[in-house]
Amino acid sequence: MEYWCTRGGKPVSGKDAVLRGLSEKGGLYIPSTSPEPLTDDIFMTSGWQEIMALFYHRFLPDWSLSEWERIIDQAVQQLRLDDRSFEFPMRPVNRYLPHLYFFLSDELPTASVYDFSAAITQTLLSFEGKEDRMRPWIVLLSDGDEATAMARQRSFESEGRMLLFIPESCRRSDEIGVALADQDFMLTFRSNYDDAASMIREAACDVAFNEEMECAGYRPLFITPGYLLTVLTFGALAAASIALIMQSRKEACNTSFSGQPSDQRIDFVIAEGHLALLSGIAYAASLGLPVGTVYTGEGAFGVLSNLLQKGLHSAADDNDDDDDDDADVSLPFNLERILFEILSRDTNMLSSWVEAYRAGGSLSLSKEEKNLLCQQMVVASCTPKRAQGVMISVYDRTDHLIDRGTAEAISCWENDTERKADRDTCIIMARSPLLDDVFASRALFGRKNVRKDREQNVRRLAEETDLPLWPLLQASFTYLKIRDAASLKNTLTEEVLALLQ
Secondary structure, X not given: OEXXXXXXXXXXXXXXXHHXXXXXOOOOEEEOOOOOOOOHHHHHHOOHHXXXXXXXXXXXXXXXXXXXXXXXXXXXXXXXXXXXXXOOXXXXXEOOEEEEEEEEHHHOOOOEOHHHHHHHHHHHHHHHHOOOOOEXXXXXXXXXXXXXXXXXXXXXXXXXXXXXXEEOOOOOHHHHHHHOOOOOEEEEEOOOHHHHHHHHHHHHHOHHHHHHHHHOOEEEEEEOOOOHHHHHHHHHHHHHHHHHHHHHHHHHHHHHOOXXXXXXXXXXXXXXXXXXXXXXXXXXXXXXXXXXXXXXXXOOOOHHHHHHHOOEEXXXXXXXXXXXXXXXXXXXXXXXXXXXXXXXXXXXXXXXXXXXXXXXXXXXXXXXXXXXXXXXXXXXXXXXXXXXXHHHHHHHHHOOOOOHHHHHHHHHHHHOOOOOOOOOEEEEEOEOHHHXXXXXXXXXXXXXXXXXXXXXXXXXXXXXXXXXOOHHHHHHHHOOOOOOOXXXXXXXXXXXXXXXX
């Protein structure tokens, strides 16, 4: 299978797309065609690791099915927190809510869905490193979760080197500093996320920079929001979740002698900050999987809602302040893959849209394009007060505390008057609510009872809700030798070349 770039240029192989990240024009890589669908028989008889291997192999046949099975098996071994076998972190909510399932990222090593993509990425790089004379130099842009997962993953045996490019306000920098391998680096930026993304694009497009890296024996790998292997990992997780739900249905029917539900599709509920999940789910649907509606919520400003409902988005809206500490992900950067599809894969039109947006203009969709995008998802804005109310409501009904992004998405799902009440729904908790400790503490204990010390907030929440404190978080509270991040002082390419020397 070949991959196209959203910014134009010649198609490349799947392997080149994965090992490069961004094209030489700074665009994301998109599969040129839809792969062969997966059959229902496969989904009813295969384990979740087999499903993931089949999914990857459909989109990246550059590696054989048996190679994908080995890669996934090795990656899963890295996800184990102790000597117990690793269990796929999706399960029914409870017997009173039979159609609801939780995907619980708080059970993963750094309490983020990016643990899966980091494990797959690093295992694949190690797999390739056995035959590749060029060592990877990863440049990864992240608001915190993906950087933490990659730092933890590379604390094991790893190939090449890595530079983590994170916001100065990143609340997970201590965790990253604990886990960061000796050969890797952490660099912070003060600018907004969109400007940081532009720096990564410029590095990907800089011919002299890439040639100098290659002369030093390194192959640059640019990992940004929308990175192909991350998106495909989320698609593989969605496929595995669908398979397990379908198998659960069959088992329930065999036990109770009741029929299958009339609507076989499965809805997903995801946080707005994880739109790569939306792309992954869309790729799962392209394989013939019974994907229903994808629900996503967002903060009170409703930027994504405006894009879908009005077809208009002002670049200035990205600068609105929120009470989140982490930087917001640039909307066009995350949506570029989706916009590319609804624009009939017209690279010229997409490029003109993005450039107009970056110049302070707006994005405008036609009625047909808006309808096409709305067929894939339902989006609604959610006030902080409403999100905290959903947090408490879900906790009362399920005994499980959810994070803010998931609360916003559930609010969207609950308020949709057209949703099918008896349709199976998978709620993907992309991160632990302990990472939203201030917001969650306000919801559970009241604003006046929030502690100023983060560790106190986190431990109090964990004790109250029985949420797991993952090892890296605990170490960040007690470990004295945390590596500090350097601040960006020059261009990103100059910083990387200085580290190279």
